[in-house]
Amino acid sequence: MSPQNAYVSGMQTDLGLHGNELNYITTAWTCGYVIGQIPSNMLVTRIRPSIWIPLMEVIWSVLTMTLASAKNFRTLVAIRFFVGLAESTFYPSIQYVIGSWYKPDELGKRACIFHTASAIGPMISGFLQAGAYDGLNGKYGLAGWKWLFIIDGIITVPIAFLGFLIMPDLPSNTPAGYLYTEDEIQLARRRMEEIGRKPPSRYTKKKIIGFFSTWHVYLCTLLYVLFNNGSNPATSMIFWLQSFNTPGHQVFTVAQINTYPIPMYAVQVVTTLAWAWWSDAVKARWPPMIFAGTWSMITCIILAASPLYEHVARRWVFYYFTLVTGGLSGLILAWANELTGHDSEKRAFVIGCCNTFAYVVQTWLPIVLFPQEEQPRVFKGTVATAGINFAMMCTALLVLFLSRRDARRAAAAQWQADVAREEILGGNQLGVAEDNDSKDDGKVHEFELVDGEVIL
Template sequence: MAYYGDSKVVDVKGFDADPPDIGRAATSSDEDLADPIQAKPKRKWQSYIWDSLDKSPEERRLLFKLDAAVLTFATLGYFIKYLDQININNAFVSGMKEDLGLYKNQLNYMQTCWTVGYVIGEVPSNMILTRVRPSIWIPAMELTWTILTFSLSRCNSASSIYALRFFIGLAESSFYPGMQYVIGSWYRRDELAKRSCIFHTASAIGSMFSGYLMAGVYHLGGKGGLKGQVFWQWLFVVDGIISLPIAISGFFLLPDVPEITRAWYLTPDERAYAQKRMQLEGRADRAPYTKAKFKKIFTSWHIYALAILYTTFNNAGSGVSQPTFAQYLKDSKDPKYTISQINTYPTTTYAVQIVSTLTYAWTSDSIFRGARWPPIVFGGVVSIIAYASLAVWNIPVGWHWACYIIAGCGGGLSGLCMAWAHEICSGDNEERAIVVGTMNELAYVFQAWLPLVVWQQVEAPEYHKGFVTSACLAAAMIVTALVIRVLWKRELAKKRKVGAVA
């Protein structure tokens, strides 16, 4: 046994024996709350490259298996989800608009139909995951949206696309909050941000790949009975072909959660090892839903503050998720850009997002000692500068391009927000599932109607209202992050005081 004051914790080979509730999981990253008696031994320099390099061979082997399975499936699954999500924009600017006569706000309506389906499904899906095996539920939903994506290639009217986009959004709603829940069920605090952010980079990779894919299928136009004028339908066919094997792999790769895992690649000792890791982290097991639990969840500041943080982050980044850069290029008369250039040049924004996302993860886990708020503030400041400049519009062409590109720095914060939520809600499994689902859901509730107001297609490419809104939301995100930091410090201080008295 290992003892800390009156707290008793089982010391397991290869682990730091921290008290579950007031140890590593609950310890603030701020130096003024650091408790030397519970502090982890000084980290080796190798851990700043990758966190498992200074851990025991047993733990390193477990983490390697988890990363190979969970991160592979998570990133590939999110890649195809974002490939589908962004392909509707690329198809629109690459001929679908002209083919189907979409000259009003039909693109906004297509995006809104997807968002409505996504919003409806998120929280119920995450609640299902606390009762049904993730290795069954999540891949089954992936198969569903793969089939529906194939169907998009045969749509010949806006109304048929609206219907399919709604059901695709409903099926996709299980993936991101669901996989964040799974990731938060396996990894400790010094591991979590990197995994969450690596997972999130797949969204930018999918967005980039969609542009290259659109350029790559250019010569498929007219084949297989699909539209010969612009080839946009082939985009959805290729999307479905890529998605199918990834969806099937989920049935074999997902390990569920530690307490019920039956993963074929984990030994019985490794399963017990994984469960003990989460106990030492203070990560609670599954428990029944009760009135008392719901009351606790919805009377806490956790769900409201974290949902506001994620909502402001997500919608501040709509200046990137909307095809603003592509429409700016499409509207250009001198020089005139080709369809391939219109699809590929905006991928530079997603390249910046990938680099910034990984930078945030490594600096948050190492330089900032687990603090999540500094990168969030930095990303918000860059977003304010970029979107405020674009709102002015009459700026030098070089700076115009630069603003579209550096706006990607604001899109890499999702993993940090989710990692912070897992840490704050560590003590209640059901709260963690509901909070993560609510964060994503509220973000998309706003995304369902906000583009119809501030990103109207008829105002392209200037989008003055949209850029002003994004700048204001980035400022609100910064304020919310600082408020959460204060509330979290107070809660940790209170836990320490209670622990000291006990």
């Protein structure tokens, strides 16, 4: 559950929160989330995902319920940190698992369908929170905002236990059973072999150095960082609605403040699915990124240029557009899965880095660009977000250029290898070839193909 909802539902008053303390509470979760992601994604190549991911979900669900017992700012910060640490296992690990089962023309849809949960969750929870606050506020002596945390945990715990039963592992370590037959598992393994997506292998020094020797970890991570910080104006709508209320005059109730922003998540769901089907149909990840980035950039410019309380309907609508880039997460991670599919550990590392460094930036950037004291106007933050979206589009085009360059090099190397095979006895990878210049002495030379090059 979003701490912003609890904040405007009475937590601010009950705990005496002030200044940027809400930002620090959010940042505490982000810090835990950042610390846990890369280690978790490395572990999920060794520990069965069907055990690791549900276990962490149980832990963060219980911790979420304990937020209701918080008596002060420090307790909130401490608990939120550990919630983030446990929750760090979930999203990047799931995207890694999805990338272990699906081909490129299937992966975008699956990755984005999963990502829609990040939008559907707030839509459902917004109504649940409004109902819980109205129906349970004061029940058994607990304030409405405390019930929000309790109900959130109660809903999540049984889903976590269900994960132990239905969560798939990787094709390489999924046992035959009630979910998959042995034939289905073998089919999944063959499908991944056909596209060169490798199963986990042994960690070596050379492998780990290889994580950093290509552009993938740097540019895929940068692309994800820019995307992840390209929709921050969405956080302003709830404060904008609250700002209409003045002492002695209430325009919007707490329930309305919590529910009126919900349609922005519906926009995110629709656009996420649109980007997914479009991307898989054209077999390219970058076109939706350019389109959504342009749309978001225009949205930010209009929000920055519009007065807060003039043209209220227009501002209301454009707040709903602030999450049109939200669905790009699945596409970027699908792209990362495809670009690094030849090395399972590198793939896990790159995906973990994408999410980790996106949230490293998110620990401080919203505080700088969207400080609570400047809500809901946050002019500089909204303008900066337009620039972030432009940078995201430029990075997507650079990834496209480098991936096509690498594909051309791989094709040229493959052509060279094919020619070599035709010229050398039987086309074997390890064979002997007689030296044309030394036929009289019968000299022979061994050869081997290394990364597509013929080594004599």
